[in-house]
Amino acid sequence: MLWPEETHRNAAGALVIGGISAVELAEEFGTPLYVFDGATLRHRARITVAAALAGGPGSRAVFASKALELPVILALLAEEGLGIDVVSGGELFVALKSGVDASLITFHGNNKSVQELREAIDAGIELIAVDNLHELDLLDELTAARPNPVPILLRVNPGIDVHTHDKIATGVLDSKFGFPLWNGDAAVAVARALEIGGIALRGFHCHLGSQLFDQYAAELAIEKIVAFASEMRREHGIEVEIISPGGGMGISYLEGMPEMDIVEWMGATADALERSCARARMPQPSLVFEPGRWIVGPAGVALYRVGSRRDIDGVRSYVSVDGGMADNIRPTLYDATYTAELANRPGAGAETVMIAGKYCESGDVLIRDIDLPRLEPGDLLAVPAAGAYCIPMASNYNLALKPAVVIVSEGKATLIRRRETYADLLTLDVLPAGV
Numbered sequence: 001m002l003w004p005e006e007t008h009r010n011a012a013g014a015l016v017i018g019g020i021s022a023v024e025l026a027e028e029f030g031t032p033l034y035v036f037d038g039a040t041l042r043h044r045a046r047i048t049v050a051a052a053l054a055g056g057p058g059s060r061a062v063f064a065s066k067a068l069e070l071p072v073i074l075a076l077l078a079e080e081g082l083g084i085d086v087v088s089g090g091e092l093f094v095a096l097k098s099g100v101d102a103s104l105i106t107f108h109g110n111n112k113s114v115q116e117l118r119e120a121i122d123a124g125i126e127l128i129a130v131d132n133l134h135e136l137d138l139l140d141e142l143t144a145a146r147p148n149p150v151p152i153l154l155r156v157n158p159g160i161d162v163h164t165h166d167k168i169a170t171g172v173l174d175s176k177f178g179f180p181l182w183n184g185d186a187a188v189a190v191a192r193a194l195e196i197g198g199i200a201l202r203g204f205h206c207h208l209g210s211q212l213f214d215q216y217a218a219e220l221a222i223e224k225i226v227a228f229a230s231e232m233r234r235e236h237g238i239e240v241e242i243i244s245p246g247g248g249m250g251i252s253y254l255e256g257m258p259e260m261d262i263v264e265w266m267g268a269t270a271d272a273l274e275r276s277c278a279r280a281r282m283p284q285p286s287l288v289f290e291p292g293r294w295i296v297g298p299a300g301v302a303l304y305r306v307g308s309r310r311d312i313d314g315v316r317s318y319v320s321v322d323g324g325m326a327d328n329i330r331p332t333l334y335d336a337t338y339t340a341e342l343a344n345r346p347g348a349g350a351e352t353v354m355i356a357g358k359y360c361e362s363g364d365v366l367i368r369d370i371d372l373p374r375l376e377p378g379d380l381l382a383v384p385a386a387g388a389y390c391i392p393m394a395s396n397y398n399l400a401l402k403p404a405v406v407i408v409s410e411g412k413a414t415l416i417r418r419r420e421t422y423a424d425l426l427t428l429d430v431l432p433a434g435v
């Protein structure tokens, strides 16, 4: 799925998302505008929750809120039965403020501060995924006087090479995340965790990377983790309750590009767990899946207004829009590819152009060499699959105003984040006299 469900063209040839035309949306809320389709969000959340539940007793899914941390959407996803994973005190704060129950929250990250750990413990969240020995030492101090042990997972690195961009591959040999399984580090971490009376080791977590299409990598990870869990069971007599294979399920960014079948992925992972546990003669733990991109990516569309163009004879043509790397850094950061459609009219003719952003970097190009009808100033361009990792990574580079976000449903658009104003740009500045 590339576009939100039921995206179509109206009689005038304008794109319609969630029952509202892109023309109306842009007029009412301005551009750049991020548009989320409520039905698509709910549908994908439901598919995910059901597929995870089928993974065995106690299995479930949590949404990786780093993919999209908008309070209304977190609340909507929690209402659909998803837990929430956070990676910072900020994400924890927003999840709690969004009404997400602490008992549904897992805290990740490779360098949690004392304050963040304290906040997570005080909130009574479900699980802290511990990444390193430093965090175990901090938890030892922080939990010493607590009446109830704080539940943790240990993040392990199974050392599996996944086929994705280097910057979003996290479970390979050379990674900052997690205790390596292959060199004894993970075993040392288990022994250390078991010494700490204030924590309770519930299980193991890994996350192999993002935008993955190879479910065998997840199956292999499960096999390796179960083999390790079984070894730890023999050595320490511990029963593992949870194995979390993380997220990473890939989505379609371009016409004709398939998305990962999340039901198949979760089913295959559950089968791998059953097989591996049977082989190890070990009780089967619950699975906790952590998709982010798959749930929200295809539900979001970015709308831009077309402005200037530069035609360089014999080289290429650049068409600039009123957004770019400040609202979507992904193409600049890791060569992410997107497609787009002219959204306000059907359009005629075709030309190959670069869709450039408006910021002062040559690398600020949203889409390279795309075939589109000839674009005119004032046209609207719609970029699909913009629901994940755009808004959360947005910046104020060039003092860009962060875009507005709306949720559309059955012909109604609701503003869920207002566009920044010039005044917002000064809210953090301290202007002392006489410096």
Ligand SMILES: Cc1ncc(COP(=O)(O)O)c(C=O)c1O
Binding pocket: 064, 066, 067, 085, 108, 207, 209, 210, 211, 246, 247, 248, 249, 290, 291, 292, 293, 294
């Ligand atoms: C620990 C963890 N879980 C889940 C995810 C979600 O990944 P994705 O959005 O690709 O599903 C990430 C992403 O980096 C992650 O680091």
